[in-house]
Amino acid sequence: MTTSYKVMPGPEHFLPPSAASMGIRLPDPGQAHIHGTIVSEEEAMEQAARQFLSAKVPTIFPGPLVLWAWNDKAAKKAKAIRYLYETIKESVDSSQHAMLIPMPDYRPKYPKINPEIEINPNHPNLTIWHNKIDACMFVGVHCHQANLSLKIIRGGTNCYTIAMCAQAGHEDAMLSFRDATAEKILRLADWVKKLKGSVAPPA
Amino acid sequence: MSKERIKIAEELFDIMPAEYQDLVKRATYGNEQRGWKDIGNAKELIEEHSLCAGCPESMAFRYILASLPNPEDTVMVGSTGCTSLVFPHVAVHNIHSLFGNQNAIASGLKRALTVRFPDRPKDVVVLAGDGATVDIGLDMTLQAWFRQEKFTTICFDNELYANTGGQESGLMQKGFVAKMAPVGKTFEKVRLPEIARESGCHYVVNCTVSKPNLIEKVIKNAVHIAREIGPTYLQLYTPCILEIGKNSMEGLQEMRDSEKPTERFAYKEYVSEPAKELLAELAAKEKERKAEAKKQLAGQTA
Ligand SMILES: Cc1ncc(C[n+]2csc(CCOP(=O)(O)OP(=O)(O)O)c2C)c(N)n1
Ligand code: SF4
Ligand SMILES: [Mg+2]
Numbered sequence: 001m002t003t004s005y006k007v008m009p010g011p012e013h014f015l016p017p018s019a020a021s022m023g024i025r026l027p028d029p030g031q032a033h034i035h036g037t038i039v040s041e042e043e044a045m046e047q048a049a050r051q052f053l054s055a056k057v058p059t060i061f062p063g064p065l066v067l068w069a070w071n072d073k074a075a076k077k078a079k080a081i082r083y084l085y086e087t088i089k090e091s092v093d094s095s096q097h098a099m100l101i102p103m104p105d106y107r108p109k110y111p112k113i114n115p116e117i118e119i120n121p122n123h124p125n126l127t128i129w130h131n132k133i134d135a136c137m138f139v140g141v142h143c144h145q146a147n148l149s150l151k152i153i154r155g156g157t158n159c160y161t162i163a164m165c166a167q168a169g170h171e172d173a174m175l176s177f178r179d180a181t182a183e184k185i186l187r188l189a190d191w192v193k194k195l196k197g198s199v200a201p202p203a
Numbered sequence: 204m205s206k207e208r209i210k211i212a213e214e215l216f217d218i219m220p221a222e223y224q225d226l227v228k229r230a231t232y233g234n235e236q237r238g239w240k241d242i243g244n245a246k247e248l249i250e251e252h253s254l255c256a257g258c259p260e261s262m263a264f265r266y267i268l269a270s271l272p273n274p275e276d277t278v279m280v281g282s283t284g285c286t287s288l289v290f291p292h293v294a295v296h297n298i299h300s301l302f303g304n305q306n307a308i309a310s311g312l313k314r315a316l317t318v319r320f321p322d323r324p325k326d327v328v329v330l331a332g333d334g335a336t337v338d339i340g341l342d343m344t345l346q347a348w349f350r351q352e353k354f355t356t357i358c359f360d361n362e363l364y365a366n367t368g369g370q371e372s373g374l375m376q377k378g379f380v381a382k383m384a385p386v387g388k389t390f391e392k393v394r395l396p397e398i399a400r401e402s403g404c405h406y407v408v409n410c411t412v413s414k415p416n417l418i419e420k421v422i423k424n425a426v427h428i429a430r431e432i433g434p435t436y437l438q439l440y441t442p443c444i445l446e447i448g449k450n451s452m453e454g455l456q457e458m459r460d461s462e463k464p465t466e467r468f469a470y471k472e473y474v475s476e477p478a479k480e481l482l483a484e485l486a487a488k489e490k491e492r493k494a495e496a497k498k499q500l501a502g503q504t505a
Pocket of ligand 3: 332333334359360361362363364365372
């Protein structure tokens with residue numbers, strides 16, 4: 001199936017269609033997608049690094065699968081995520097503000113969450129708007145909750161979304177990797193280092 | 204059982220909101236002696252709640268969560284109502300069920316957990332309002348008891364449908380007029396504790412939540428008996444202060460007034476013969492444990 005639909009930064013509209021329903025398909029192993037077009041993983045690495053380096057507030061959102069050390073793999077990924085965050089922080093200039101904000105819970109919190117310190121999949125835009133986040137990466141968030149968040153963000157904000165997915169990838173992100181491992185996250189950090197200084201910071 | 208199973212990744216510990224850090228550092232998971240006295244000393248397994256200020260359901264939640272004997276291996280099943288708004292703040296696994304279905308869900312869950320974890324006790328505790336337990340869910344409530352499903356059913360009895368604005372419930376008192384039941388209840392409060400006993404529950408208690416030590420005792424008894432023998436039922440009076448026109452400070456007095464010997468929430472308990480034996484065994488073990496601890500303490504100070 002061919003489609004002219006592109007998964008682009010929004011705001012698209014209140015309830016954007018799921019990208020899958022618009023004909024966007026998932027990458028095969030070794031591949032990734034950018035705006036719904038299948039590309040090599042290396043191309044997506046470069047593009048993701050450029051997004052981080054050119055954003056005002058590049059942010060990583062780790063979810064429960066990596067926040068909790070429930071097995072060795074999770075603990076390794078957490079280490080790699082921290083390294084990626086530190087690398088982004090060191091690679092951007094003083095006008096940029098890198099953030100690392102957890103999604104510790106999927107349950108809606110009443111009366112409200114504190115958007116400065118956490119993100120919740122039922123109303124992720126509170127965190128995006130509050131911190132003026134313009135590029136973000138989800139990692140360690142279960143599929144359904146990631147899809148929900150990615151769609152809401154695309155619907156209501158102009159934030160560029162990246163998914164470092166441990167399964168088959170996310171159509172609803174603007175850029176998605178698949179089969180995430182600690183090594184893959186570290187490779188992305190290497191790309192950030194490599195491109196440091198060569199990407200124009202935000203105007 | 205221990206906190207070892209609940210660890211935040213080291214590298215991301217500092218970014219976790221404080222309440223999660225606290226849960227890992229100061230909660231009483233794995234402590235077999237946990238109980239109501241930990242409230243104020245240890246991290247509670249309930250965060251903020253979304254109930255009305257002073258709602259006795261919030262006290263009930265705190266006492267119950269402090270008293271569950273095995274919280275890391277407990278799954279609670281809730282139903283729609285005021286209680287359901289609290290569950291997102293509860294640090295015990297929990298499942299929200301379709302209104303009234305809670306005892307059916309709990310039946311399947313308990314059976315599946317028994318198959319999946321044959322060597323580890325897994326407790327299932329249903330916690331639902333009176334509308335869910337006695338009216339819309341009565342079929343599921345009773346059938347689970349008839350089948351001798353091994354879990355605890357707790358009913359927060361506020362004698363009406365609070366969350367939807369005050370409709371009549373089977374547990375409402377005769378003659379009571381509520382905001383959305385203007386004619387007044389025409390029949391008596393359903394005698395669910397007696398029905399529970401006749402339906403096969405091995406431990407049944409009807410009381411208020413005015414006394415934390417009492418709640419600790421009945422929760423522990425109910426969970427242990429359900430684990431080893433069969434269904435147990437607790438009917439706890441948690442008055443809806445909003446619907447009975449009380450102020451936030453008046454919930455406790457309302458419970459005290461309603462538990463006097465001639466009142467409808469005077470303490471009532473039924474324990475089956477096998478359950479009595481189990482409680483006696485547990486009491487003997489506890490006595491032994493205390494004696495041993497005393498001996499060790501004496502050895503240390505000698
Ligand atoms: C299947 C279904 N029927 C009806 C409702 C509407 N409903 C929501 S809460 C509620 C009443 C809850 O009463 P109760 O179980 O006594 O709990 P309380 O709010 O009093 O604690 C009802 C009828 C629903 N959510 N689902
Ligand atoms: S409506 Fe009643 S039962 Fe519900 S939270 Fe308020 S006081 Fe409690
Ligand atoms: Mg009720």
